[in-house]
Amino acid sequence: MSSQLPAAFRHPYAFDPAFSKSVAYFSMEFAVDQALKTYSGGLGFLAGSHMKSAFDLKQNLIGIGMLWKQGYYDQVRLPDNSMGVLFREKMYSFLQDTGARFTINVFNRPIWVKAYYLDPRHFNTVPMFFLTTDVDGNDEQARTISYRLYDNDPTLKVAQCMVLGLGGAKFLDEIDYQPQVYHLNEAHGVSAAFHLYQKLGSKEALRERLIFTTHTPEEAGNEKHNIHFLDNLGFFGGLSLADVQQLTGIQEDVFNHSLAALRMARRANGVSKLHGEVARKMWGHYPGICEITHVTNAQNYRYWADEQLADAYRQKEGTALSARKRAMKQPLLSVVADQAGKLFDPNVLTLVWARRFAAYKRPDLLLYNEARFTQLLTNAKYPVQLVWAGKPYPFDEGAKQLFNRLFYRSHLHPNMAVLTGYELGLSKVLKDGADVWLNTPIVPREASGTSGMTAAMNGAINLSTNDGWICEFAKPNVNSFIVPEADPQATADVRDAADCNHLFDLLEQHILPMYYDQPTEWQGTVINSMTDVLAFFTADRMAREYYERVYA
Numbered sequence: 001m002s003s004q005l006p007a008a009f010r011h012p013y014a015f016d017p018a019f020s021k022s023v024a025y026f027s028m029e030f031a032v033d034q035a036l037k038t039y040s041g042g043l044g045f046l047a048g049s050h051m052k053s054a055f056d057l058k059q060n061l062i063g064i065g066m067l068w069k070q071g072y073y074d075q076v077r078l079p080d081n082s083m084g085v086l087f088r089e090k091m092y093s094f095l096q097d098t099g100a101r102f103t104i105n106v107f108n109r110p111i112w113v114k115a116y117y118l119d120p121r122h123f124n125t126v127p128m129f130f131l132t133t134d135v136d137g138n139d140e141q142a143r144t145i146s147y148r149l150y151d152n153d154p155t156l157k158v159a160q161c162m163v164l165g166l167g168g169a170k171f172l173d174e175i176d177y178q179p180q181v182y183h184l185n186e187a188h189g190v191s192a193a194f195h196l197y198q199k200l201g202s203k204e205a206l207r208e209r210l211i212f213t214t215h216t217p218e219e220a221g222n223e224k225h226n227i228h229f230l231d232n233l234g235f236f237g238g239l240s241l242a243d244v245q246q247l248t249g250i251q252e253d254v255f256n257h258s259l260a261a262l263r264m265a266r267r268a269n270g271v272s273k274l275h276g277e278v279a280r281k282m283w284g285h286y287p288g289i290c291e292i293t294h295v296t297n298a299q300n301y302r303y304w305a306d307e308q309l310a311d312a313y314r315q316k317e318g319t320a321l322s323a324r325k326r327a328m329k330q331p332l333l334s335v336v337a338d339q340a341g342k343l344f345d346p347n348v349l350t351l352v353w354a355r356r357f358a359a360y361k362r363p364d365l366l367l368y369n370e371a372r373f374t375q376l377l378t379n380a381k382y383p384v385q386l387v388w389a390g391k392p393y394p395f396d397e398g399a400k401q402l403f404n405r406l407f408y409r410s411h412l413h414p415n416m417a418v419l420t421g422y423e424l425g426l427s428k429v430l431k432d433g434a435d436v437w438l439n440t441p442i443v444p445r446e447a448s449g450t451s452g453m454t455a456a457m458n459g460a461i462n463l464s465t466n467d468g469w470i471c472e473f474a475k476p477n478v479n480s481f482i483v484p485e486a487d488p489q490a491t492a493d494v495r496d497a498a499d500c501n502h503l504f505d506l507l508e509q510h511i512l513p514m515y516y517d518q519p520t521e522w523q524g525t526v527i528n529s530m531t532d533v534l535a536f537f538t539a540d541r542m543a544r545e546y547y548e549r550v551y552a
Contacts, residue, residue, distance in 0.1 A: 037071030053539035067130035167193030332433025
């Protein structure tokens with residue numbers, strides 16, 4: 001088996017000698033361009049930036065993902081303006097059929113898998129391959145495996161993981177390619193390890209090749225299934241249960257995917273310094289796990305940063321920097337006018353909350369104190385404009401109701417808007433247009449988070465609870481504004497009330513007066529933020545660290 005990709009799929013550059021080790025990076029989602037709907041949120045944004053920076057650094061790395069026929073979903077409005085979920089077939093003429101067509105056993109029968117190739121020249125990524133079961137010869141059940149990212153049917157969701165893991169590993173065999181490292185971005189692709197074990201013949205040989213990145217800072221949030229359910233689906237690639245138990249050390253009926261990955265991998269990593277500490281504490285009492293280090297997530301500067309703003313920053317032209325930031329707000333104001341029928345002002349401080357809608361991220365934290373919220377929105381001396389956006393999981397009714405409550409509330413305020421269609425394109429518009437980027441997760445439940453990085457690259461100031469990557473970035477009142485940590489022993493109500501009130505204190509006493517009354521100090525904070533985010537939080541640093549600290 002060759003250590004080189006077939007000629008038709010090779011990298012369009014000579015490898016940098018520092019990054020010549022061959023790596024296949026498995027991820028359930030990749031966000032590389034608005035045109036390719038193979039992602040849901042932060043995990044995909046992170047993986048997409050990794051593929052772009054690996055290209056920029058001339059690394060010997062490829063991406064293995066899934067081609068979702070209906071994407072994640074299209075976020076639309078229903079006739080009553082509530083949020084709707086639309087599943088619609090996506091078409092991509094720029095993807096090439098690799099010619100690879102093979103079977104893996106799912107549902108106790110062979111199903112066909114095809115692989116499509118994304119040429120690096122399209123979106124400046126490394127070579128990427130996307131797997132699908134929407135293939136002639138498959139019945140409807142088999143085809144639906146690759147219809148919807150994170151399907152809510154437990155059997156289909158496990159089958160999706162099997163196509164990524166077993167299918168991805170088998171695809172590499174089909175094209176006669178044997179990378180030195182198999183990097184699992186989250187545990188979705190862990191079934192690849194069982195294929196590799198049978199091919200390589202020993203646990204030692206498997207461990208030599210397997211790397212695992214965990215993104216989940218709570219043990220309960222890691223994927224678990226009954227081991228017999230998985231075995232009946234063919235999850236272990238034909239390996240006997242006795243061999244699976246010996247290989248993973250899991251003797252009980254509950255199979256923990258992340259724990260299995262930690263026991264089969266040579267090295268694992270969390271995705272921020274804090275998350276690395278949390279992960280070691282969370283998993284450290286389990287025998288037989290590998291070393292857990294950390295590589296802090298980051299985003300690709302070339303893709304996300306506004307070139308004119310970056311040039312003004314590099315030239316230290318303060319007037320040009322302020323003028324460009326004001327101009328960058330206009331596309332966001334146009335989207336607000338189009339979707340909400342509201343005319344926002346580019347001279348008014350614009351506060352944005354935008355990311356995946358999930359309860360622990362507390363998108364409505366500002367509304368926990370109604371009186372102060374109303375006061376903020378009606379402050380004539382220091383006016384604000386508030387924008388929310390983000391996609392809930394399509395079958396999370398509670399998160400969808402929360403999104404709708406915010407939307408209906410926005411009708412009461414001409415300076416509040418809730419937008420739909422949160423994908424790469426809108427994300428860029430929001431980050432360009434934000435003056436303040438609001439981040440409100442419950443500490444320490446955000447493993448990393450990265451949206452604030454790309455906001456900072458584009459001249460926005462982070463206002464955040466002290467969680468994830470922010471802990472490594474923040475210099476309070478110098479490059480960001482940080483909510484003081486609540487008592488970790490406090491009840492949820494007490495914690496939320498404290499965080500909410502601290503948010504308003506920062507806005508009322510520091511952020512708004514600085515923005516309107518001390519523009520020089522505000523611009524200094526913007527410049528400090530841009531300087532510090534560029535110093536460490538670009539994906540070039542992250543992609544380099546994986547080679548130096550994890551793959552080595």
